[in-house]
Amino acid sequence: MELLSLQSFLILLPISIYLFYYYYHSEPKRPQISRQTGFKNYPIVGVLPEFLKNRHKFLQWSTQVLGSCPTNTAIFFRPYKFYGVMTANPINVEHMLKTNFENYPKGDRFISMLGDFLGRGIFNSDGDLWKLQRKTASHEFNTKSLRNFVVQNVIVEIKTRLVPLLEQASKSGWVLDLQEVLERFAFDNVCKLAFNFDPGCLGGHGDGAAAGAEFMAAFEEAATVSCGRFFYAFPSLWKTKKFFNIGSERSLRKSISAVHRFADNIIQSRLKAKVDESQEDLLFRFIGNNENSPEFLRDIIISFILAGRDTTSSALTWFFWLLSSRPDVREKILKELEAIRVRTGKTIGDTYGVDELRDMDYLQAAISESMRLYPPVPVDTKESLNDDVFPDGTFVGKNWLVMYQAYAMGRMKSIWGNDCEEFRPERWLENGAFRQENPFRFPVFHAGPRMCLGKDMATIQMKSIAASVIERFDIDVRDKLTCPDYVMALTLRMKGGLPVTVRVRERSGGVHN
Numbered sequence: 001m002e003l004l005s006l007q008s009f010l011i012l013l014p015i016s017i018y019l020f021y022y023y024y025h026s027e028p029k030r031p032q033i034s035r036q037t038g039f040k041n042y043p044i045v046g047v048l049p050e051f052l053k054n055r056h057k058f059l060q061w062s063t064q065v066l067g068s069c070p071t072n073t074a075i076f077f078r079p080y081k082f083y084g085v086m087t088a089n090p091i092n093v094e095h096m097l098k099t100n101f102e103n104y105p106k107g108d109r110f111i112s113m114l115g116d117f118l119g120r121g122i123f124n125s126d127g128d129l130w131k132l133q134r135k136t137a138s139h140e141f142n143t144k145s146l147r148n149f150v151v152q153n154v155i156v157e158i159k160t161r162l163v164p165l166l167e168q169a170s171k172s173g174w175v176l177d178l179q180e181v182l183e184r185f186a187f188d189n190v191c192k193l194a195f196n197f198d199p200g201c202l203g204g205h206g207d208g209a210a211a212g213a214e215f216m217a218a219f220e221e222a223a224t225v226s227c228g229r230f231f232y233a234f235p236s237l238w239k240t241k242k243f244f245n246i247g248s249e250r251s252l253r254k255s256i257s258a259v260h261r262f263a264d265n266i267i268q269s270r271l272k273a274k275v276d277e278s279q280e281d282l283l284f285r286f287i288g289n290n291e292n293s294p295e296f297l298r299d300i301i302i303s304f305i306l307a308g309r310d311t312t313s314s315a316l317t318w319f320f321w322l323l324s325s326r327p328d329v330r331e332k333i334l335k336e337l338e339a340i341r342v343r344t345g346k347t348i349g350d351t352y353g354v355d356e357l358r359d360m361d362y363l364q365a366a367i368s369e370s371m372r373l374y375p376p377v378p379v380d381t382k383e384s385l386n387d388d389v390f391p392d393g394t395f396v397g398k399n400w401l402v403m404y405q406a407y408a409m410g411r412m413k414s415i416w417g418n419d420c421e422e423f424r425p426e427r428w429l430e431n432g433a434f435r436q437e438n439p440f441r442f443p444v445f446h447a448g449p450r451m452c453l454g455k456d457m458a459t460i461q462m463k464s465i466a467a468s469v470i471e472r473f474d475i476d477v478r479d480k481l482t483c484p485d486y487v488m489a490l491t492l493r494m495k496g497g498l499p500v501t502v503r504v505r506e507r508s509g510g511v512h513n
């Protein structure tokens with residue numbers, strides 16, 4: 001036995017020495033890593049042991065690492081000469097998202113992970129294919145007609161589904177998962193925007209409730225498993241599963257074909273009907289360009305559904321959790337809403353138009369502050385096309401994985417000051433008016449040419465929901481003092497949801513109706 005150990009040692013020793021020298025001397029830029037504070041990169045295995053140890057609290061761990069680096073930027077490497085850099089420094093973020101945008105596409109690594117599901121839709125493409133979709137979409141997103149369409153959909157969903165559901169919950173004392181409710185709301189909404197189909201996930205009959213629920217479940221599964229590919233320590237694992245069509249990859253294939261079948265049916269029937277001027281949705285707007293094949297139309301639509309699905313629900317779930325332990329903030333929101341109602345002659349239950357929503361400065365500040373601490377997209381990744389140097393002096397090699405961490409940026413003293421951990425909406429106000437933050441310091445909606453297209457729509461949706469819920473109901477979070485855990489996915493979802501009970505709010509004049 002001892003002889004065997006000695007033999008193994010003698011065999012392994014030269015191999016280890018060889019690998020050590022190979023990794024350390026075959027890469028001329030490597031010395032950057034050892035000089036860098038930050039991620040612990042071991043010989044050969046790189047950051048992998050630390051990553052595996054901290055995977056369950058990835059965001060807190062990487063925030064702490066970035067905070068300890070002089071320029072809030074850290075390099076790591078993984079086996080097989082795979083290098084990456086993560087930053088929480090606004091000047092680096094501006095460089096990668098705007099100044100040297102062409103050098104930082106999403107890259108093949110990202111695109112191949114989501115490719116089976118999203119094809120080459122706007123969310124999953126680079127270069128000319130992306131530019132083309134971006135041009136059409138940004139033109140359409142700026143039209144008044146699309147904005148009105150969105151506002152109308154949100155109003156109907158709130159009045160006919162969300163409010164009745166919460167009223168029912170308040171009467172019967174149900175415990176609701178608020179995160180799930182908000183996700184269903186967002187899914188109904190984004191499907192209407194994408195191809196004017198109402199899946200009726202939050203109640204009602206929709207355009208076919210059973211089909212809608214099936215579509216949402218398949219979409220959910222396809223998105224979760226596709227995004228799960230990002231978190232494999234060794235990407236070859238999911239590729240092998242895919243090759244043999246086993247495990248999660250097998251269910252992924254099934255759910256993707258269900259989503260594609262569903263979307264194809266709608267697209268085919270719309271194409272057969274030729275141009276239907278009564279439609280206002282995105283599909284109608286992209287069909288207008290005759291050059292788009294049905295498959296490409298499907299990719300475009302699915303990308304939009306993915307982008308608009310979990311983001312607003314994530315933002316609002318964390319917002320309602322934060323609010324539950326801050327009655328002072330809630331009171332200020334209520335005061336602001338009351339002032340707007342008095343000025344416009346409205347009563348509780350009336351809906352708010354775009355102008356009134358725009359006047360809700362304090363509510364906007366509170367939602368932004370919540371997204372600063374809990375950004376719906378906590379980490380964003382790119383791939384470098386060529387060698388480059390960040391403005392802070394960090395070398396970035398060709399084909400490196402390049403990430404900015406919005407979660408960490410919201411918690412950097414260098415950006416937000418010593419009270420950065422505190423939930424303080426006032427930091428967004430100047431003489432009572434909401435003040436936009438520089439998007440490279442607050443890249444929650446991304447920034448530069450690829451900035452989120454749905455920012456305004458998301459804002460309308462979030463403020464409408466928050467205002468309607470807060471003025472009508474008291475939301476009691478069951479465990480308001482424990483910070484919920486999150487699920488590591490592309491969006492920041494709460495682990496286990498947000499269980500709440502609901503009470504119709506009592507006002508000085510009694511309970512409203």
Ligand code: HEM
Nearest residue numbers: 122307308311312315376377444445446450452453454458
């Ligand atoms: C609070 C809500 C939202 C947040 C925080 C948010 C954030 C983001 C972020 C960080 C990106 C960049 C993603 C990446 O690089 O991979 C993005 C892109 C995008 N978002 Fe949003 N988003 C929100 C809501 C929406 C909504 C409601 C829509 C509308 C359907 C939407 C449509 C898009 C699209 C189409 C892109 C891709 C833009 C491009 O690549 O050119 N987003 N969003």
